[in-house]
Amino acid sequence: MGSSEIHKFYKKSREERIALVKEFAELSDEEATLLGTNSVLSFETSDKMIENVVGMQQLPLGIATNFLIDGADCLIPMAVEEPSVVAAASKVAGIARTAGGFTTESDEPIMIGQIALVGVEDFEKAKSTIIGKKAELLEKAKGIDPVLVKFGGGPRDIEVHERQAKSGKIVMVHLLVDVRDAMGANAVNTMVESIASDIEELSGGKSRLRIISNLAVHRKARAKAVFSKEAIEESFKGKDTGKTTEEIIDAIIEVYEVAEADQFRATTHNKGVMNGIDAVAIACGQDWRAIEAGAHSFAAFETKYRPLTKYYKDDAGNLVGEIELPLAVGLVGGAVKTNPLAGVCLKLLKVKTAQELAEKIAAVGLAQNFAAIREIATRGIQAGHMALHGKNIAVMAGAKPEEIEAVSAKMAEEKNIRVNRAKEILEEMRK
Ligand code: MEV
Numbered sequence: 001m002g003s004s005e006i007h008k009f010y011k012k013s014r015e016e017r018i019a020l021v022k023e024f025a026e027l028s029d030e031e032a033t034l035l036g037t038n039s040v041l042s043f044e045t046s047d048k049m050i051e052n053v054v055g056m057q058q059l060p061l062g063i064a065t066n067f068l069i070d071g072a073d074c075l076i077p078m079a080v081e082e083p084s085v086v087a088a089a090s091k092v093a094g095i096a097r098t099a100g101g102f103t104t105e106s107d108e109p110i111m112i113g114q115i116a117l118v119g120v121e122d123f124e125k126a127k128s129t130i131i132g133k134k135a136e137l138l139e140k141a142k143g144i145d146p147v148l149v150k151f152g153g154g155p156r157d158i159e160v161h162e163r164q165a166k167s168g169k170i171v172m173v174h175l176l177v178d179v180r181d182a183m184g185a186n187a188v189n190t191m192v193e194s195i196a197s198d199i200e201e202l203s204g205g206k207s208r209l210r211i212i213s214n215l216a217v218h219r220k221a222r223a224k225a226v227f228s229k230e231a232i233e234e235s236f237k238g239k240d241t242g243k244t245t246e247e248i249i250d251a252i253i254e255v256y257e258v259a260e261a262d263q264f265r266a267t268t269h270n271k272g273v274m275n276g277i278d279a280v281a282i283a284c285g286q287d288w289r290a291i292e293a294g295a296h297s298f299a300a301f302e303t304k305y306r307p308l309t310k311y312y313k314d315d316a317g318n319l320v321g322e323i324e325l326p327l328a329v330g331l332v333g334g335a336v337k338t339n340p341l342a343g344v345c346l347k348l349l350k351v352k353t354a355q356e357l358a359e360k361i362a363a364v365g366l367a368q369n370f371a372a373i374r375e376i377a378t379r380g381i382q383a384g385h386m387a388l389h390g391k392n393i394a395v396m397a398g399a400k401p402e403e404i405e406a407v408s409a410k411m412a413e414e415k416n417i418r419v420n421r422a423k424e425i426l427e428e429m430r431k
Helices: 014-025 029-035 043-049 086-098 123-132 135-142 147-152 185-203 227-234 245-261 263-283 286-300 340-349 354-374 383-394 401-414 419-430
Strands: 061-071 072-079 103-108 110-118 154-165 168-178 206-213 222-225 308-311 321-325
Touching: 014 029, 014 072, 014 340, 029 061, 029 340, 043 103, 043 168, 043 245, 061 086, 061 340, 072 086, 072 340, 072 354, 086 123, 086 222, 086 227, 086 263, 086 354, 086 383, 103 354, 110 185, 110 321, 123 135, 123 168, 135 147, 135 154, 135 168, 135 185, 154 222, 154 340, 168 185, 185 206, 185 308, 222 354, 227 245, 245 263, 245 308, 245 321, 245 354, 263 321, 263 340, 263 354, 286 321, 308 354, 354 383, 383 401, 383 419, 401 419
Parallel strands: none
Antiparallel strands: 061 072, 103 222, 110 168, 110 206, 154 168, 222 321, 308 321
16 A cells, blocks of 8 residues: 655655555546546536526635554545645644554444423333333334344434423433444434334324434544654754744643633634644535534533533643544445545545444544644645735635636735735736
């Protein structure tokens, strides 16, 4: 297997990039062509995916390099509109790989289906009656999705919780379902809808809702990386931070601790995490709204809203980063199948199960967050961000493809990245 450490990938032509990715991921000619196609969805296909289709809204698809995850090199497909996200992830992956890259793990793919019952007289009695019939209820739910059961998934457990709503007590039944390589919404929704009437009968209540919960607390993925002192020092070579490496590490930990202490900062901190997670999720055809909802809800699960990552020093003084969040992702169904490019992106990631996909996405979330707080703790976010943003500004000012690089380089040199200045530079260049 090739290395994902591809020198100056960003300087290569589109054809060279695609050729490298093709070789790395052993793509077929057809898959490589798809990767380099601007619009992969036909009108006919997209008109079946959603309603009232008129056109196509597109995002650039970039490839983050340098990632070593659980000992395997991988290229990361990222669909995102924000400059510097792909570059930042690649940069941090390069720092992490010197100490072995990212290590990951994840829970079994268990999703929760909810049945909320109102009008139940006696919670304890309803609970014991439902739990008493658990085996029969699970058996019935199992019969709903024999394909899932054939692949080793299916309903696993039933929990009964009491909730207090404005209008009275609610009995909340959770059906826990192992959805294997699916995101799971369809399977879970069908199951809870099919057993709701049995639950009503057992409890004497009326079911008000029967649907999946996007707070997938049983389906978390975790990633960890050591950012060695040496690699951090090397990453700032030639850049004046005014700090020693030890001071940089302490400053990064302090930036993280601010997020622990302050919800306003924690939200932005987590936005940085989601820059990476959403970009991979979108590239791979995932339901990123479900991922977003679950991530932020988990950030406040049974506690105040907190950062999804944490940082500390190991005994040798290296910086260690960790991330944990629910990731309901799938390899079957949904846009994964209708959008052929999603399949190619999954192939780049070399994932065989939804759990592996979740683990890789978690690693990218950690990388993205580390990239942001590394900048914030040293030069400030604008230095790196704006240098790349300059290309955007150059385009906005009307630069032709062959002029973009020169205009953005000149603005970066002048530390003046504005559309007006880009227009002036263009005028001067064209004279
Ligand atoms: C910008 O898209 C994301 C950041 O604001 C994240 C952060 O502040 O940690 C840079």
